[in-house]
Amino acid sequence: MPEPLVARSALRAHVAPVVTASVEPGVTLRERSGLTLATVSALGGRDAELADAVRSAFGLELPTTPKRVAAGEAAFVWAGPGKWLATSTGAADFASLPAGVSDQSDGRTVLSVSGPLARETLATLIAVDLHPRAFAAGDVALTHAASIAVHLWRVDDEAAFELAVFRSYAATLWRWLVHAGAARNIDARLDG
């Protein structure tokens, strides 16, 4: 009998939890599990049609600059000219959009980095200025963290960031972040 396919975290087999005892964590690292992810690429000359479809299906204005827009379960993260990463905490249907849509739910891992020292921790790995003056809520950057390509966005005005990374790099990036947070009382845990 064939083994049923089960979605598994890219991290579970590779990382041990790091929990700082009895002190307030400076930075908290978690995996955003159970997300639906898809890359959405506008078809040649059909950008306006895609923007209309996203507006009517999700009530969102597709950003054309490095921004993230979110409403309810769904969000669209700018990923380059004419490209977006669509995310949903539910089971959103991105496949019906008039665009090149490729499911990435098992292809990328999304990490959440938050807490008062989150920016300081990320700054040890990322050269982009993450000060709220330069990188506000909803801002997006495509860059690298310790030479690993990352898709980074600021979730809100609090120090809360999310990073999407190719699945096979997730464990390495996790270890880099744990190392960077070691002197900042990091609390890094996989749920469940």
Next chain:
Amino acid sequence: MRIACPHCGTRGLDEFAYLGDATVVRPDPSAENAETAFVEYVYLRDNPAGRHRELWSHALGCQSWLVVTRDVRTHAIESVENARDVATARDQGAGQ
């Protein structure tokens, strides 16, 4: 050197990959002197000490192709354009 990507903003050289001379144009393969023209197109490059137009890719960023005009002696960057816009303008006869 820092390159001002028209999409992402100014980023360090570590995010970019150099992809060659942006001034060469693929010759017409059906032309009579195509063989000579292709030898020049594939192998022969000017090596100017000064202003140069180069193709760069924002490889660890938005993955756009860019045409960077810079002085190779001082690394001073004159302009950064979308390679697609440059090619479109050239195809329409606007030239460089």
